[in-house]
Amino acid sequence: MIELENVAYSYGGGELLSDISLRLAPGSFHFLTGPSGAGKTTLLKLCYGALLPTAGHVRLFGADVRSLDRDDIAIVRRRVGVVHQDVQFLDHLSLVDNISLPLTVSGRHADTVSNDLNELMTWVGLTNRADALPPELSGGERQRAAVARAVIMSPDVILADEPTGNIDWEMSQRLLRLLIELNKMGKTVLIATHDLSLIRAAKAHVQARVLRITNRRIQLAGADL
Amino acid sequence: MKLDPGSLRAFIKGDTHADRVVPPTGFTAQLTLFAAAAMAFLAVFALALSLAAGRLADRWGDELARSATIRIVAPLDQRAAQTAAALAILETTQGVASARALTDAEQQALLAPWFGSELVLDALPVPRLIEVIEDADGIDAAGLRLRLSAEVPGAILDDHSRWRAPLVEAASRLRLLGWVSIVLIGAAVAAMITLAANAALAANAQVIAVLRLVGATDDYIAQAFIRRFTLRALGGAAVGTVLGMIAMILMPSASAAAGFLTGLGFQGFGWLAPLFIPVLAGGVAFLATRMAARHTLRELT
Numbered sequence: 001m002i003e004l005e006n007v008a009y010s011y012g013g014g015e016l017l018s019d020i021s022l023r024l025a026p027g028s029f030h031f032l033t034g035p036s037g038a039g040k041t042t043l044l045k046l047c048y049g050a051l052l053p054t055a056g057h058v059r060l061f062g063a064d065v066r067s068l069d070r071d072d073i074a075i076v077r078r079r080v081g082v083v084h085q086d087v088q089f090l091d092h093l094s095l096v097d098n099i100s101l102p103l104t105v106s107g108r109h110a111d112t113v114s115n116d117l118n119e120l121m122t123w124v125g126l127t128n129r130a131d132a133l134p135p136e137l138s139g140g141e142r143q144r145a146a147v148a149r150a151v152i153m154s155p156d157v158i159l160a161d162e163p164t165g166n167i168d169w170e171m172s173q174r175l176l177r178l179l180i181e182l183n184k185m186g187k188t189v190l191i192a193t194h195d196l197s198l199i200r201a202a203k204a205h206v207q208a209r210v211l212r213i214t215n216r217r218i219q220l221a222g223a224d225l
Numbered sequence: 226m227k228l229d230p231g232s233l234r235a236f237i238k239g240d241t242h243a244d245r246v247v248p249p250t251g252f253t254a255q256l257t258l259f260a261a262a263a264m265a266f267l268a269v270f271a272l273a274l275s276l277a278a279g280r281l282a283d284r285w286g287d288e289l290a291r292s293a294t295i296r297i298v299a300p301l302d303q304r305a306a307q308t309a310a311a312l313a314i315l316e317t318t319q320g321v322a323s324a325r326a327l328t329d330a331e332q333q334a335l336l337a338p339w340f341g342s343e344l345v346l347d348a349l350p351v352p353r354l355i356e357v358i359e360d361a362d363g364i365d366a367a368g369l370r371l372r373l374s375a376e377v378p379g380a381i382l383d384d385h386s387r388w389r390a391p392l393v394e395a396a397s398r399l400r401l402l403g404w405v406s407i408v409l410i411g412a413a414v415a416a417m418i419t420l421a422a423n424a425a426l427a428a429n430a431q432v433i434a435v436l437r438l439v440g441a442t443d444d445y446i447a448q449a450f451i452r453r454f455t456l457r458a459l460g461g462a463a464v465g466t467v468l469g470m471i472a473m474i475l476m477p478s479a480s481a482a483a484g485f486l487t488g489l490g491f492q493g494f495g496w497l498a499p500l501f502i503p504v505l506a507g508g509v510a511f512l513a514t515r516m517a518a519r520h521t522l523r524e525l526t
Contacts, residue, residue, distance in 0.1 A: 093246070
């Protein structure tokens with residue numbers, strides 16, 4: 001699905017990530033952890049083509065990311081659902097329009113899949129908020145809406161960057177259950193988080209591998225969790 | 226976006242879903258409409274000026290080039306005889322298609338704008354005018370002058386070139402200025418739309434980032450902006466053009482006396498010309514927004 005091979009990434013000044021090799025196999029569940037500023041978000045961005053590696057190769061669905069033009073990247077993103085910590089919506093559109101936005105921009109109008117959409121809204125528990133505008137939503141509602149938007153295209157991979165950063169424990173448990181359910185449906189899931197209790201909570205339900213970024217490199221975290 | 230007929234049809238038909246992804250803008254949209262309308266209004270006059278100046282230059286350059294005038298300045302008692310002698314010479318002159326002496330009534334009509342219609346020509350030593358129409362070869366003005374000076378001492382040949390050339394030049398320059406104005410107006414529309422589009426793109430940076438994240442292609446994002454600005458320019462320019470044309474219709478028509486100046490307005494098929502202004506404005510807006518959108522989008526991930 002997504003493969004990184006000896007990838008390095010440096011911002012103007014120094015190298016942030018170096019010699020990263022990682023392979024996200026179909027159906028796998030990964031956590032990515034590490035201190036703030038270690039490069040978790042950068043690694044995720046490399047995985048959906050928002051950043052190009054300064055060295056090494058990133059392959060998205062078998063194609064080297066450097067060989068993709070902007071339209072190819074757009075097509076790749078229809079197969080990768082992304083959930084951000086501070087998720088952005090189109091504030092002038094209703095929640096249901098926002099969740100179906102990936103369908104709209106890929107030329108599939110939401111009317112044709114209204115059943116699926118209703119099911120999805122029920123699944124994330126936002127049916128009664130369908131007509132609300134994004135600024136009216138609570139933090140937890142926004143995160144669940146972000147998950148719904150990320151999965152509406154039935155993507156192969158879901159990348160979540162600190163999805164529980166802004167919400168309370170109970171809500172983050174709910175969100176985690178959604179992501180675990182998606183993984184059980186066969187989706188590849190990668191969650192970047194510094195919340196170790198979230199990782200522990202997940203391990204009870206799913207076979208998750210934990211990757212840790214330390215000293216610019218990635219390691220498989222051991223039994224300390 | 227490719228410019229084939231299919232995508233053009235899709236562009237005009239529009240995608241209501243795609244249009245909605247960019248938030249509506251009230252006030253700035255009206256400014257764009259207003260500026261497009263004002264520019265189109267000005268363009269109508271620049272176009273009218275160009276077309277009228279063109280007609281003028283053609284008339285002075287073409288009709289007058291093939292005519293000449295002979296003035297018979299002689300005492301009243303010899304005037305008729307000298308006129309007859311001059312006409313006789315003209316009949317045998319190479320390059321003369323026809324020649325005729327103006328009647329008293331015609332001369333009076335010519336002088337009426339300056340002296341009033343009550344003027345009695347008989348009392349004045351007004352020179353007799355002979356209108357000479359040249360054929361395609363034209364006359365040898367120097368040769369004719371020599372022959373006339375030998376046989377008709379009171380005859381003065383005027384082939385109009387002395388006063389015609391600067392007038393034709395002025396009219397041509399006026400036409401050029403008209404066209405330059407139209408080009409400048411078009412460029413100003415392009416600049417205005419580019420500024421407005423850039424402002425809209427900048428104001429909607431978050432919208433664009435969200436759209437990119439969920440897999441929208443650049444064309445899809447750009448089209449929402451392009452369509453919006455093209456339709457605004459088209460609509461605004463249409464209103465401005467209609468107002469400009471109404472103003473042209475309401476303009477008092479030039480009187481018959483000033484007829485040789487030709488009316489500053491549209492004639493015949495010329496009335497169709499301003500109808501292209503909105504189309505051109507739309508085209509300019511389309512290209513300007515497309516360039517601005519592509520430029521902005523390339524810099525995003």
